[in-house]
Amino acid sequence: MSVILVFLLVVAGFSFWWLSRHRLMSKPWLEHGVHTALPETDVAGMPTAKIALGIFLAVVGSLFALFSSAYFMRMEYADWQAPPLPNVLWVNTVVLVLASVALQCAVHAAREGRLDMTRLALAAGGLATFVFLAGQLVAWQELSAGGHFMNVNAANSFFYLLTGMHGLHILGGLVGLGRVAAMAWSEEQVTERLGLGVDLCAMYWHFLLFVWLGLFVLLAGWAGDLIAICRQLLT
Template sequence: MAAAAHGTVHHSSTGIDNRKLLMWIFLASECLFFGSLISAYLIFKGASLVGPYPEEILDIPLTSTSTFVLLMSSLSMVLAVYGAEHARPRMMKLWLFVTVLLGLAFLGFQVYEFRAFGQEGLNLSTNQFGATFFVLTGFHGTHVGVGVVILSSLLFGSFRRSGLGSEAGFHVEVAGLYWHFVDIVWIVIFTLIYLIPQ
């Protein structure tokens, strides 16, 4: 009986839905993950003896554009969450679709950047800059990719007859938390790796 009760009630002793709590704890742990990768980049920054070096290869105008794209995807995401929480499915679907498109555009920018760097002779094993840069931004790109998959599945799910069910707002909100986290990590990466002078 108690188990049955637990099956329907998702709230922890704090009063917070435990699925949402799990997402926030996961995001807190992700801070440690990205913090370590950023530390490695900063420690090895300037330790490369052969080029290409960051100042000769980083394309700040291009990355500023992709940063703007990711920022706008956060805006479209929060509008999708608003639509889901206020029982406005068309609004939710529209902005989820826009978010997926913007996420794919960001990934496109990253693929273009990686290919351009490859043509300039920079890869994972070229120097310390290449090793730490590709690991850091590559893992971030992977997170964006996972986010695109999650949002796409929600978008496809929303077209079913039953939609996303009675907890549509909750599902979209939790997916939105992940997406916004990917955005704030990029805010830090963009500043520390691209904007701060080498």
């Protein structure tokens, strides 16, 4: 229960920042002057696709929060034996950070109308993501080679489940990224539709990076200390 509470507090903080950034919590009746309906600053210009993605990410975040809560409850049993953390996961974390940074660069390039830089950043983000998935397969192979199979221990099952679920969401994101990349290579200039697609991909990758960092802390065995610190801060 504590895991869900902490996760929801973090999600609430992230949501507040995101809403403030898009001025969804502004009070236009208290503002003076001429208002324009720019997509970056006005609620009227908020694309429906971006709102829908935000709702979807909230659902996915709740799903991972429930899995994390189940992880904490199951680890209290005496037969729990957490598998060793493969070293490749450290590399995977850095690679996913680079993928997220690359897509954020694509967002800035698209807003500035630099099509070549947008294409390059999209390609870099996609390549880094494929490297991340390959690294996850290497981690699974290392665990299997060490005898840490899924049916040996509940902790092993949770490791494969959590990393597998995250990997499936990454694969789904790659489908969308592929469509946006194809659009970028078929266009002669940055269009509003392309810019929206790049924004959505960046949002999705930032969220998956946030989820992965949480899973990494959980699988590394640091979550207990983090929860204890959060409890002290809340009390």
